[in-house]
Amino acid sequence: MDGLLFFGGPLDTFVAILDILVTTFLIYYLLKVFRDSRAWQLMKGVILILALSLVSNVVGLNAIGFLLNSTLSLLAIAVIVLFQPELRRTLETVGRNSFGRLTGTLSGEAVHDSYTFTRQLIESIVSACEAMQHTRTGALIIIERETKLGDLLEQENAVPLDATVTAALLKQIFYVGSPLHDGAILVRNGRVAAARVHMPLSDNYHLRREFGTRHRAAVGASELGDAIAVVVSEERGTVSLALNGRLYVLSNADALRSQLHRLLMTERKEARVGRFSRLFGRSMKLKSSKPAAVIPQYEGIDPDDAEPELVAAEPRQRRFSRGLFRRRDNRTPRRQRVLLFVLSLLIASGIWLYVQVTVNPIDTRTYTVTLSYRGTEDALDRGFVVQTLPLQTVQLTLTARTQILNDLTAQEITAYVDVNQVTEPGVQSLRVEVETGTLLYTLTDQLTPTQVTVNVFERP
Incomplete structure (x- = not known):
């Protein structure tokens, strides 16, 4: 009965475990999103305050507990302001992964399903980037995909353009003497939609110091959704690709061509084969040769453990790349994922217990229950007449969760005396019984009286 007092029956236990697991995965996802930004430092402070608040409440440190609880009340509002960029990116990611396929299937948007068209687009970008790499001309090209960037x-x-993407146009835009070279260009539906677009700078603290404003703008553009950012460095003459908040330094134009084919050509083929297959999550991979750009070991760092912006892509490398296009979950080392999950489980369990204590705490309540007598006819058949005292009710004190006690009424509780226990005439004390069917999730603290005195006569 003590165990049922906290969890109820098997169904309640299952619901409680499910509640904790769902909360754990939600917290785990949020921690993973915040881990790669400066908000991670703030998040660790919030977690520390939560832990200290729980410990102070358990130990009974009233003064510090009051201060920490007051701080938590303010943080409930401040967290929206402090974590606004991360929360926005999280909601965009959830919306894109959950509803992007469904809305794309039902809306019937026009898709450039021409293999030749997409290939020409890639070749124009690669050719322009290769030329600007040799001349060390800075450039930033944003390729829009499912996440719309119309607000830019x-x-x-x-400067709106709506022009065909060609290598000559890209080189003219980013030429140092051009009035449009300052900023990025936005490629939408295979055309240059606008130039001189200013992108938000990323606050990703994993970027190396040698990466300047243009590279941070590229990472910031990739953090807006599923956009692809191609950046050419005028200081180092390198080509990099930003995707999902990560910056990948590529060795040459062939590496860029390979990765754009992976990202854009596979997407076009999925659109041609059928959107309903994407809706139900079928993965359609483009059959192609080995990639030209892979992630090798860089300066003694294992590519599976290193951050993507700390590794460079090299062509004709035998090692297969899993760093650039693996799923986002795998970008975090396994040890860190386990630690994050354990931390998420502890936080979820603490939150669940805190909610149980505050929202549905254990309470005690007294009920006045009508007393009934059972087995009088059976005793009469055996030759005994039972004379009861004028006791009509008993007092019953129960301990249970507040929600259970609120739903429980005195009419649902049955208290009775079983006179079948009578075996001989005389004055006898019979025990008061309580029906346990309605009190499965409660604990009986007190019953007054516990016994009833009856007079038993032999039937004449």
Whole structure:
């Protein structure tokens, strides 16, 4: 009965475990999102305050507990302001992964399913980047995919173009003497939608110091959704690719061509084969040769453990790349994933217990229950007449969860005396019994009286 007092029956136990697991995975996802930004430092402070608050409440440190609880009340509002960029990116990711396929299937948007068209687009970008790499001309190209970036076109400094993507046009835009070279260009539906677009700078603290404003803008653009950012460095003459908040330094134009084919050509083929197959999660992979750009070991760092922006891509490397296009979960080392999951489980368990204590605590309540007598007819058949005292009710004190006690009424509780226990005439004390069927999730603390005195006569 003590165990049932906290969890109820098997169904309640299952619901409690499910509640904790769902909360654990939600917290785990949020911690993974915050881990790669400066908000991770703030998150560790919030977790520390939560832990200290729980410990102070358990130990009974009232003063420090009051201060920490007051701080938590303020943090409930401040967290929206402090974590606004991360929360926005998280909601965009959830919306894109959950509803992007469904809305894309039902809306019937036009898709450039021409293999030749997409290939020409890739070749134009690669050719322009290769030329600008040799001349050390800085450039930033943003390729829009499922996440729409229409708000960038509304910038005051943005210049709408709606032009065909060609290598000559890209080189002219990013030429140092061009009035459009400052900022990025936005490629939408295979066309240059706008130039001189200013992108938000990323606050990713994993970026190396040699990466300047243009590279941070590229990472910031990739953090807006599933956009692809191609950046050419004028200081080092390198080509990099930003995706999902990560920056990948590529060795040459062939590496860029290979990765754009992976990202764009596979996407086009999925669109041609059928959107309903994407809706139900079927993975359609483009059959191609070995990739030209892979992630090798860089300066003694294992590519499976290193951050993507700390590794460079090299062509004709035998090692297969899993760092650039593996799923986002695998970008975190296994040890860190286990630690994050354990931390998430502890936080979820603490939150669940805190909610149980505050929302549905253990309470005690007294009920006045009508007393009934059972087995009088059976005793009469055996030759005994039972004379009961004028006792009509008993007092019953129960301990249970507040929600259970609120739903329980005195009419649902049965208290009775079983006179079948009578075996001989005389004055006898019979025990008061309580029906346990309605009290499965409660604990009986007190019953008054516990016995009833009856007079038993032999039937004449």
